[in-house]
Amino acid sequence: MEELQLLMGNNIEPIKTLGQGAFGRVYLSYHNELGIIAAKVMKIEKFDAREWDAAGALNHDVVILMEYANAKSLDSIVKDKTQYLTSATYRALAKQILEGIRMVHAARLIHRDIKPENIMMHSANGIIKVKLADFGLAKVVQNTLLGVSSYGTPLNMAPELVLRDVPATNKVDMYSVGTVLYQLATHDYPINVNSVPELQKKFAAGPIKRPASMLDGMQWDFLSKLLEFDPNKRFSAKQALQHPYFTSLAEITPEIRQITQNGVNSNI
Numbered sequence: 001m002e003e004l005q006l007l008m009g010n011n012i013e014p015i016k017t018l019g020q021g022a023f024g025r026v027y028l029s030y031h032n033e034l035g036i037i038a039a040k041v042m043k044i045e046k047f048d049a050r051e052w053d054a055a056g057a058l059n060h061d062v063v064i065l066m067e068y069a070n071a072k073s074l075d076s077i078v079k080d081k082t083q084y085l086t087s088a089t090y091r092a093l094a095k096q097i098l099e100g101i102r103m104v105h106a107a108r109l110i111h112r113d114i115k116p117e118n119i120m121m122h123s124a125n126g127i128i129k130v131k132l133a134d135f136g137l138a139k140v141v142q143n144t145l146l147g148v149s150s151y152g153t154p155l156n157m158a159p160e161l162v163l164r165d166v167p168a169t170n171k172v173d174m175y176s177v178g179t180v181l182y183q184l185a186t187h188d189y190p191i192n193v194n195s196v197p198e199l200q201k202k203f204a205a206g207p208i209k210r211p212a213s214m215l216d217g218m219q220w221d222f223l224s225k226l227l228e229f230d231p232n233k234r235f236s237a238k239q240a241l242q243h244p245y246f247t248s249l250a251e252i253t254p255e256i257r258q259i260t261q262n263g264v265n266s267n268i
Contacts, residue, residue, distance in 0.1 A: 003025060003027075003041045006041060006063060007027065007029060007039055007041070007063065010063055011031065011032060012029045012030070012031050012037075012039050012063070012065075013029060013030040013031075014027040014028075014029050014039070015027070015028045015029055015030060016028050018038060021134070024040050024041050024042035024043055025040070025041050026038050026039070026040045026041075027039045027040075027041070028068065031065070034065065036068050037065050037066065037067065037068050038065075038066045038067070038068045038069075038133075039063055039064070039065055039066075040063070040064045040065075040066060041062070041063055042062045042063075042064060066133065067122075067131055068122075069120030069121060069122040069131045069133065070122055070123060071120065071121035071122055071123045071128065072120075072121055073116060073117050073118070073119060073120050073121065073133075074093075074116040074117075074119045074120075074121065074130070074180065074184065075115075075116035075117045077116070077184060078116045078183045078184060078187055079187075080187075081187045085184060085185075087216070090181075090184060090185065090219075091245070091246065093130060093184065094181050094184075094246075095241065095246055096129060096130045097119060097130055097132075097177060097180065097181070098177065098237050098240050098241050099237075099241070100130070100131070100132045101114070101132065101173055101174070101177055101237050102237035102238060102241065104132065104170075104173070105170045105173070105236070105237055109170075110168075110169075110170045110172060110173055111132065111173050111176075112172065112173070113134060113156075113176075114132070114156065114173055114176035114177055114180060115156045115176065115179075115180060116180055116183055116184075117134075118132065118133050118134040119131070119132060119133065119180065120132075120133045154196055154199060155179070155189045155191065155192065155193075155199070156176045156179045156180070156189075157172070157175075157176065158171065158172040158174075158175035158176065158231065159175070159203040159229045160172065160231055162196060162199055162200055162203060163200060163203060163204075166231065168231075169231060170236075171231040171234050171236070172231070174226055174234050174235055174236065174237065174240070175226065175227060175228075175231075175234060177226055177237075177240075178190070178223055178226030178227040179227070181223055181226065182211075182223055182227065185211075185213075185214060185219070185223075186211050186213055186214070188211075190208045190227055191203075191208065203229060207224070207227075207228070207229060208224070208227050210224070218244060218245050218248070219245060221243075221245070222240070222243045222244075222245035222246075225239070225240065225243065226240060
């Protein structure tokens with residue numbers, strides 16, 4: 001009841017509950033200026049004001065307004081092992097994700113929890129576009145370097161977060177993007193283990209090997225640059241978007257160019 005009152009007190013009309021996580025509850029809502037939105041109410045005890053460079057002390061729950069995505073998350077594709085994306089669709093989704101994270105990083109934010117469940121699909125007029133969701137762990141970059149505690153989902157987390165051996169930058173997000181794109185291609189994690197100690201051993205053992213099922217050498221070269229263990233060698237979003245996988249005329253067919261610009265057909 002308090003959450004509903006908080007929303008209505010901010011001219012947000014809750015329609016129904018969309019979901020609930022560790023950091024709060026999300027409501028499908030209506031706002032007079034923004035239209036249909038997703039409003040996330042984060043509990044005050046879960047919200048670290050310092051991470052958002054807040055000017056003053058918070059004394060009530062926090063409401064975060066987000067675009068509403070009306071379709072499933074990319075996790076639905078990853079879990080369906082009978083479904084494989086065409087090269088054109090995969091490339092288009094990859095480019096949309098990278099464009100989104102490039103904008104996040106340009107705003108000096110680190111998402112810190114990029115995973116298939118947090119990348120939503122939105123269908124408009126039969127065209128699918130992806131949207132980054134759940135910024136509950138997002139953190140403001142201070143002086144380009146940031147000591148980040150190990151939040152997020154371990155199998156999607158960058159080595160430097162798991163090993164805690166160097167200060168973390170927005171490159172942690174790029175590794176996570178790499179794991180998501182690997183999952184979309186193979187329906188599995190690049191490193192699939194059952195514990196953090198096992199994950200640490202894998203990180204110490206050497207680079208991720210190309211999966212036998214990935215026949216496209218250009219695709220693997222692109223992915224390997226995102227899955228680089230050394231953050232100094234790992235691609236930024238800008239570098240990834242400039243990779244020949246997206247820019248080579250030999251690689252980009254008219255179909256790929258069209259759906260990359262306009263979105264993905266909703267039959268995926």
